[in-house]
Amino acid sequence: MLKLIHVRYWYLHILIIFLFIFACTPTKHPAGVRLSLVNNRQSIQIKGLDYAVMQDIARDTDNTVWQSLVAVYRMPADTDLKNYQPVQPGHYLLKDSAVVFTPDTPFVKGQTYFIRNYRLGEGARLIDYIKGHSQPGRTHFIDLIFKE
DSSP, X not given: OHHHHHHHHHHHHHHHHHHHHHHHSOOOOOSOOEEEEETTTTEEXXXXXXXXXXXXXXXXXXXXXXXXXXXXXXXXXXXXXXXXXXXXXXXXXXXXXXXXXXXXXXXXXXXXXXXXXXXXXXXXXXXXXXXXXXXXXXOOEEEEEXXX
16 A cells, blocks of 8 residues: 555656646747838738737638737837827738738828737746746737838
8 A cells, every 4th residue: 555655656746847847848939020011111011920820810700800919009109108009900911921911091101100919828838927927817929119
């Protein structure tokens, strides 16, 4: 009986070690996201996004679902108010391995804009919560700034 208990603890220790190893492996980030103005500077092309995520979003008939991955905003004069800006309305199109966003109203020359690229699933590992790098319900994102 004592030997059976010892074997169970041994399996438990191995399981804990494997969980720790997998929780500490770094997250693989996709290639850097790149922006470029296209269509006579009327649209913005976004490259370097996760191809599987783009294909999944492209299957949705609601064009606004793209905003959950790459939302476009106008940069306010006071950048402290950046998180409170309305989304720039427009049309998203998946073209080859890039997303092309064309706003409903043309980009204003000299105006700064930013694209908020939500990093879906990033920071959702157990070790991220333990180390305080992430909080439940918080979505990681990076802001990509461009100027017309």
